[in-house]
Amino acid sequence: xxxxxxxxxxxxxxxxxxxxxxxxxxxxxxxxxxxxxxxxxxxxxxxxxxxxxxxxxxxxxxxxxxxxxxxxxxxxxxxxxxxxxxxxxxxxxxxxxxxxxxxxxxxxxxxxxxxxxxxxxxxxxxxxxxxxxxxxxxxxxxxxxxxxxxxxxxxxxxxxxxxxxxxxxxxxxxxxxxx
Amino acid sequence: xxxxxxxxxxxxxxxxxxxxxxxxxxxxxxxxxxxxxxxxxxxxxxxxxxxxxxxxxxxxxxxxxxxxxxxxxxxxxxxxxxxxxxxxxxxxxxxxxxxxxxxxxxxxxxxxxxxxxxxxxxxxxxxxxxxxxxxxxxxxxxxxxxxxxxxxxxxxxxxxxxxxxxxxxxxxxxxxxxx
Numbered sequence: 001x002x003x004x005x006x007x008x009x010x011x012x013x014x015x016x017x018x019x020x021x022x023x024x025x026x027x028x029x030x031x032x033x034x035x036x037x038x039x040x041x042x043x044x045x046x047x048x049x050x051x052x053x054x055x056x057x058x059x060x061x062x063x064x065x066x067x068x069x070x071x072x073x074x075x076x077x078x079x080x081x082x083x084x085x086x087x088x089x090x091x092x093x094x095x096x097x098x099x100x101x102x103x104x105x106x107x108x109x110x111x112x113x114x115x116x117x118x119x120x121x122x123x124x125x126x127x128x129x130x131x132x133x134x135x136x137x138x139x140x141x142x143x144x145x146x147x148x149x150x151x152x153x154x155x156x157x158x159x160x161x162x163x164x165x166x167x168x169x170x171x172x173x174x175x176x177x178x179x
Numbered sequence: 180x181x182x183x184x185x186x187x188x189x190x191x192x193x194x195x196x197x198x199x200x201x202x203x204x205x206x207x208x209x210x211x212x213x214x215x216x217x218x219x220x221x222x223x224x225x226x227x228x229x230x231x232x233x234x235x236x237x238x239x240x241x242x243x244x245x246x247x248x249x250x251x252x253x254x255x256x257x258x259x260x261x262x263x264x265x266x267x268x269x270x271x272x273x274x275x276x277x278x279x280x281x282x283x284x285x286x287x288x289x290x291x292x293x294x295x296x297x298x299x300x301x302x303x304x305x306x307x308x309x310x311x312x313x314x315x316x317x318x319x320x321x322x323x324x325x326x327x328x329x330x331x332x333x334x335x336x337x338x339x340x341x342x343x344x345x346x347x348x349x350x351x352x353x354x355x356x357x358x
Contacts, residue, residue, distance in 0.1 A: 029208075082355060111335035138354050146346055146354070149328030156290035167325055174353025175317050175325070176261060 012049055015039045019050070020060045028057060028104035057105035058117060064099060065117045068092055069124035081131035086172060088128050089147055090165045092121060096151030097160035103151035106144075118144055146171055191228055194218045198229070199239045207236060207283035236284035237296060243281060244296045247271055248303035260310035265351060267307050268326055269344045271300060275330030276339035282330035285323075297323055325350055 018039040022030035032053070036043045050056035071091050078084035096103040109116030122140050129140045150167045157163040197218040201209035211232070215222045229235035250270050257263035275282040288295030301319050308319045329346045336342040 107332055107335070132355070134354055135349065135352065138349060142346060142349065143354060145332045145342075146329065146350065149330070149332030149346075150325065151328070152331045153286055153324045153328030156286075163324075167321060167328075170314065170317060170321065171325065171350040172353060172355045173314065174351060175313055175322060176311070176351045 011041065011045070015041060015046065015049055016059055019056055023057070023060050023101040025100070028053075028101040028108065030101070032056070054109060054116070057101065058109065061099075061102055061105055061117060064095060064102060065120055068095060069120055072121075072124035072128060076127050076131075081128070081133070085125070085128045085132040086169065088125055089143060089168055089172075092144070093147045093151050093164040093168045094161035096148060097154045097157075097164035100155075103148060103155055106148045107152060118148075190220065190224070194220060194225065194228055195238055198235055202236070202239050202280040204279070207232075207280040207287065209280070211235070233288060233295070236280065237288065240278075240281055240284055240296060243274060243278060244299055247274065248299055251300075251303035251307060255306050255310075260307070260312070264304070264307045264311040265348065267304055268322060268347055268351075271323070272326045272330050272343040272347045273340035275327060276333045276336075276343035279334075282327060282334055285327045286331060297327075 015035070019030070019035050022035050022038070032046055032050075033043060036046045039046075046056075050059060068088075068091055072088050075084040075088055078087070096106055106118055106121075110118050121144060125140050125144075129143075134143075147168065150164050150171070151160075154160050154163040154167065194214070198209070198214050201214050201217070211225055211229075212222055215225045218225075225235075229238060247267075247270055251267050254263040254267055257266070275285055285297055285300075289297050300323060304319050304323075308322075313322075326347065329343050329350070330339075333339050333342040333346065
């Protein structure tokens with residue numbers, strides 16, 4: 001039984017590895033059938049591990065999201081709360097603009113209405129948000145929606161990390177001249 | 180010959196109509212084969228009229244874009260230049276967030292490196308941009324990238340027009356508290 005469990009674990013890890021490579025090459029809409037073929041398993045096995053595309057994307061990007069959340073925790077005591085929040089959001093936007101499929105995964109995750117990567121990022125960012133203070137009525141969800149949008153709109157730019165960070169900073173400061 | 184030209188024109192218009200319905204139903208990635216089948220033509224005919232998906236999306240959204248450009252022209256003499264620019268950008272963002280496939284068409288058009296809808300929107304917006312004055316270093320291209328991103332990130336919201344307009348206004352004013 002222990003051997004079977006170890007086999008199942010190896011199969012899952014192999015499938016996840018293949019899925020991650022497919023998403024890196026083709027984006028969030030990578031073919032599930034192709035992933036099954038490359039991994040040498042049936043599509044029923046893929047569906048058992050990843051019942052929905054949302055589940056597959058969450059698994060593929062799990063470690064990226066965890067590392068962004070860990071980054072948020074290291075910023076909780078930073079001396080400049082506004083800079084700390086910008087640092088966190090910049091880390092998210094440049095990852096989402098640069099890592100193929102991640103921006104789209106964040107965008108669709110919320111629409112799926114399940115607990116998702118965006119919820120984890122929100123929870124990790126709340127302490128930074130509370131310390132930074134923002135314009136009245138602005139929520140962290142607003143900021144993450146903006147971050148996701150900027151990532152999607154800059155992922156085809158020459159330098160997505162730089163382009164997305166620049167637009168994010170402009171949005172936080174305001175594009176318009178001060179009234 | 181005149182009859183043949185009229186026939187060709189009718190075929191094109193029928194194909195465009197079918198393409199528009201397919202994009203409205205399935206988004207920017209609507210199947211070209213399905214469009215050919217529904218229109219009762221071969222896929223060579225589709226390719227002759229629309230050599231690339233970009234060309235098809237440009238044709239489908241041509242009138243929407245023209246009407247946004249016309250809106251920009253009506254705003255050129257508006258008494259409040261900043262409000263006029265916000266009005267124009269809000270019209271774009273709510274259209275792009277609400278009309279299925281339009282946000283994605285704007286996002287990909289620029290990547291295609293051809294003259295595209297975004298270029299037309301930029302040209303039409305230049306006079307408004309010059310009058311409004313923006314933060315140093317900000318270009319209309321920055322604003323249209325932001326608008327496209329906000330549209331993509333809000334198109335699955337309950338009220339995409341309202342959500343996108345709100346985020347746009349927040350970005351122009353700045354999300355952060357004034358320093």
